[in-house]
Amino acid sequence: MYENVEMRQxxxxxxxxxxxxxxxIVVIDADLAKANGTLNLRKKFPERAFDIGIAEQNMAxxxxxxxxxxxIPFICSFTPFTTRRICDQIAISIAYAKxxxxxxxxxxxxxxxxxxxxxxxxxxxxxxxxIPNMVIFEPVDAVQLAKAMPKIVEYDxxxxxxxxxxxxxxxxxxxxxFDLFKADTIREGKDVTLxxxxxxxxxxxxxxxxxxxxxxxxxxxxxxxxxxxxxxxxITSAKKTGAxxxxxxxxxxxxxxxxxxxxxxEECPVPxxxxxxQDHFGEVAKLDYLxxxxxxxxxxxxxxxxxVIAKKR
Amino acid sequence: xxxNEIIFLEDKSxxxxxxxxxxxxxxxxxHIGGCLSAVEGLVVLYYKAMNIDPKNxxxxxxxxxxxxxxxxxxxxxxxxxxxxxxxxxxxxxxNRPETNLPSHCDMLKTTGVDMTAGSLGxxxxxxxxxxxxSKIKKDNAYIYCMVGDGETQEGQVWEAAMFxxxxxxxxxxxxxxxxxxxxxxxxxEIVSVEPLADKWAAFGWNVLSVDGHNVEEIxxxxxxxxxxxxxxxxxxxDTIKGKGVSFIEAMGxxxxxxxxxxxxxxxxxxxxx
Numbered sequence: 173m174y175e176n177v178e179m180r181q182x183x184x185x186x187x188x189x190x191x192x193x194x195x196x197i198v199v200i201d202a203d204l205a206k207a208n209g210t211l212n213l214r215k216k217f218p219e220r221a222f223d224i225g226i227a228e229q230n231m232a233x234x235x236x237x238x239x240x241x242x243x244i245p246f247i248c249s250f251t252p253f254t255t256r257r258i259c260d261q262i263a264i265s266i267a268y269a270k271x272x273x274x275x276x277x278x279x280x281x282x283x284x285x286x287x288x289x290x291x292x293x294x295x296x297x298x299x300x301x302x303i304p305n306m307v308i309f310e311p312v313d314a315v316q317l318a319k320a321m322p323k324i325v326e327y328d329x330x331x332x333x334x335x336x337x338x339x340x341x342x343x344x345x346x347x348x349x350f351d352l353f354k355a356d357t358i359r360e361g362k363d364v365t366l367x368x369x370x371x372x373x374x375x376x377x378x379x380x381x382x383x384x385x386x387x388x389x390x391x392x393x394x395x396x397x398x399x400x401x402x403x404x405x406x407i408t409s410a411k412k413t414g415a416x417x418x419x420x421x422x423x424x425x426x427x428x429x430x431x432x433x434x435x436x437x438e439e440c441p442v443p444x445x446x447x448x449x450q451d452h453f454g455e456v457a458k459l460d461y462l463x464x465x466x467x468x469x470x471x472x473x474x475x476x477x478x479x480v481i482a483k484k485r
Numbered sequence: 486x487x488x489n490e491i492i493f494l495e496d497k498s499x500x501x502x503x504x505x506x507x508x509x510x511x512x513x514x515x516h517i518g519g520c521l522s523a524v525e526g527l528v529v530l531y532y533k534a535m536n537i538d539p540k541n542x543x544x545x546x547x548x549x550x551x552x553x554x555x556x557x558x559x560x561x562x563x564x565x566x567x568x569x570x571x572x573x574x575x576x577x578x579x580n581r582p583e584t585n586l587p588s589h590c591d592m593l594k595t596t597g598v599d600m601t602a603g604s605l606g607x608x609x610x611x612x613x614x615x616x617x618x619s620k621i622k623k624d625n626a627y628i629y630c631m632v633g634d635g636e637t638q639e640g641q642v643w644e645a646a647m648f649x650x651x652x653x654x655x656x657x658x659x660x661x662x663x664x665x666x667x668x669x670x671x672x673x674e675i676v677s678v679e680p681l682a683d684k685w686a687a688f689g690w691n692v693l694s695v696d697g698h699n700v701e702e703i704x705x706x707x708x709x710x711x712x713x714x715x716x717x718x719x720x721x722x723d724t725i726k727g728k729g730v731s732f733i734e735a736m737g738x739x740x741x742x743x744x745x746x747x748x749x750x751x752x753x754x755x756x757x758x
Contacts, residue, residue, distance in 0.1 A: 198621075219621050225651075230644035233607045237551075237614020240592070240600055241622070245614075260604055261641075265611055269592055269601035 173346060174314035180209030180278065180337045182314045186321040187246065191217055194325065196244045200235055202228050208248050208278050208337065228253045232261035232273070239271035244325060250284065251277030251334055255296035259303075267305045267330055274324060278337040280310070281421035282454055282462040283371060292454030298426020300332050301399050308399040309352065310334040310370045313343045316396060319350035327352060334370070341374050352397055355405035361389035364477045365409040365416050367432050369395050372419035372447070375463070378470035383477055390477060398431050406435045415480035416444045419473055424448040443483035445476035486704050490533070494700040498528045502729045503757045504563035508576040510750030515579070516588065517733055518740030520560035522664040522697070522724040523631060527564045529703040530629055539569040542597050546624035549599040549615050553608025554633035554662060555589035556742075562586045562595065570597035606639030608632070609659060613649045616657035616717070627711070630659040635667030637678045643688065649717040650689025657717040658710045662697065664726035666738040685719040697722025730756055
C-alpha cells in the first residue's frame with residue numbers, strides 16, 4: 173500500500189492520525205513544513221501544529237517547555253538542523269531534563285542530494301548517540317516508518333527519527349511486526365553479516381544477491397534503532413557468521429559502524445569492514461552518483477564482504 | 486500593596502539573603518553575586534504574585550517560574566526551602582555529593598523547580614514553550630522567567646523573544662536581572678546589551694523598568710504586566726550584583742562566583758541582621 177508513496181507523506185498522514193487520537197501531540201516546524209509533509213496538519217490542528225520560524229534552538233527548548241507541561245512535541249527540520257545545530261539544546265533542555273520530545277530530521281547524509289555539503293549530515297548519529305537518554309531510529313521504508321510512529325509516541329522518552337523524505341523501495345510487508353528495540357533479520361545467512369540501516373538496506377539486499385551467485389550466504393540485519401542498539405542481535409549474528417560489514421549513510425565514525433564495533437569488541441571480535449562516508453564532507457549530486465563516488469554501492473559491499481570473509485581464521 | 490505587606494516582603498528579602506549567604510558560605514564558594522541581585526524579584530513572585538501551593542508542587546494550572554540564569558539556583562532554593570517545598574536543612578547540602586540542590590537548576594532533583602536551566606539562553610525558550618502550552622490548555626496560568634543581562638547576549642534569547650510576541654503570549658512575564666555585570670567584567674565593556682528596554686520593545690514586548698530592589702515597584706510592574714492583552718512582558722530590574730552585603734558588592738564583577746571564608750560568612754550575616 174506504500175509503494176511509491178513518499179516518506180514525508182507517510183509522516184504527515186501518520187502524525188494526523190496520532191494527533192487525532194492523542195491531544196498531547198504537537199508538531200513544530202522551522203520553516204520546512206512544506207518540505208517535510210507536515211504543513212497540512214495546521215489546517216486540522218491550528219493550535220497544536222505551528223511554525224517557529226527559522227530558529228531551531230528556540231524550537232528545541234520551546235518543545236522542552238511544552239513537554240514540561242505534559243505535551244509530546246515533535247520538532248522537525250532537515251537532519252543537520254535538528255542535530256548538530258542544536259546539540260546543546262537537545263542535550264540540556266531535552267535529554268538532561270528528560271523531556272519527552274521527538275526529533276524528526278529528514279534528508280540524512282547523502283540523500284540531501286542537490287542541497288549539497290552544507291545540508292548533508294554525516295555526523296548527526298554520532299552527535300546524538302553520545303548524548304545520554306537518546307533513542308535513534310532510522311526507517312528503511314514507509315512501512316517501517318508507519319509502524320514505528322505509534323511506538324515512538326508510546327515510548328516515554330526522547331527519540332531522534334532520521335528519515336528519508338522521498339519514496340523508498342518497499343522492503344517490509346504490511347504484516348511486518350515492528351519492535352522499536354529489536355533489530356530485524358531481513359535475510360538469514362551463515363558466511364557474513366551485513367548490518368545495514370536506512371537507504372543502505374537496499375544496497376545490502378542487492379549485495380546479498382550477488383554474493384549468493386558466488387556461493388556466499390550473507391545474513392542481513394537491519395539496525396533500525398542505532399541507539400540503544402540490539403546487542404543480542406549483533407552478537408548472535410556475528411558469532412554465527414564470524415565476519416561483519418556495516419552499511420550506513422553516515423560518517424563511518426560515530427554511527428552504525430561505531431555502534432556495532434563497540435558491541436563486538438567487547439563480546440565477539442570478528443573481522444569488520446565499514447561501508448559509509450569515509451570521514452569527509454558531502455557535495456551536490458544525485459544519490460546514485462554519490463553512492464558510487466563514496467563507495468556505498470552493492471558492489472562495494474560485496475568487495476568488503478569478500479575481504480572480511482578472507483580474514484576469518 | 487499596604488505598608489505591612491511591603492515590610493513583610495522587605496524582611497523576607499533580608500531573610501532570604503541570610504539563607505543564601507549561609508548556603509553558599511558554608512560550602513565556601515558559589516555564584517553569590519547573581520543570587521543576591523535576584524532576591525527581591527523572587528520574593529515578590531513567591532510570596533505575593535504567584536498562584537502556587539508548596540504542599541502540591543505539581544498542582545494543575547499553577548503558575549511556573551523558570552530561572553533561565555540557572556546559576557542563581559541557590560537563590561531559588563533558599564526561597565523554595567523557606568516556602569516549605571523541602572526541608573530548610575537541605576540548604577546545607579548545596580553542591581555536596583548526591584545533593585538535590587546543584588549549582589544550576591534541575592527539575593528532576595529539586596521539588597518546586599519547574600524547569601532545568603543553566604546553559605544560558607535556553608530557559609527563556611522553555612518558558613515560551615510553557616506559555617504556549619498554557620494557552621493551548623487554557624489553564625490561565627502565568628509563566629514567569631528570569632534572565633540575566635549578560636545572558637541576553639545569547640542569540641536564542643532573541644529567537645524566543647520574537648516567537649513569544651508573534652504568538653501574543655501575554656501570559657508570559659519575564660524579568661531581566663540587570664545587574665550590569667558578567668563573569669569577565671561589566672556587561673557594557675564586554676558586549677553591551679543596551680539599550681535593553683528598546684530592544685525588548687522592538688521585539689514586540691510590553692516593557693517595564695523598575696528598581697529591582699524595591700518590592701513595591703516590582704509588584705506594581707507585575708500587576709501592570711498582567712493587564713497586557715496581546716504582548717508578553719519584560720520587567721527590567723535595575724539591580725546591584727551582590728546586593729545587601731557591602732564587601733560582596735564592592736568586589737564588582739569578581740563576585741560572580743567567589744570563595745566565601747567562614748569569617749566573611751559571619752560578617753555578611755551580621756550585616757544582614
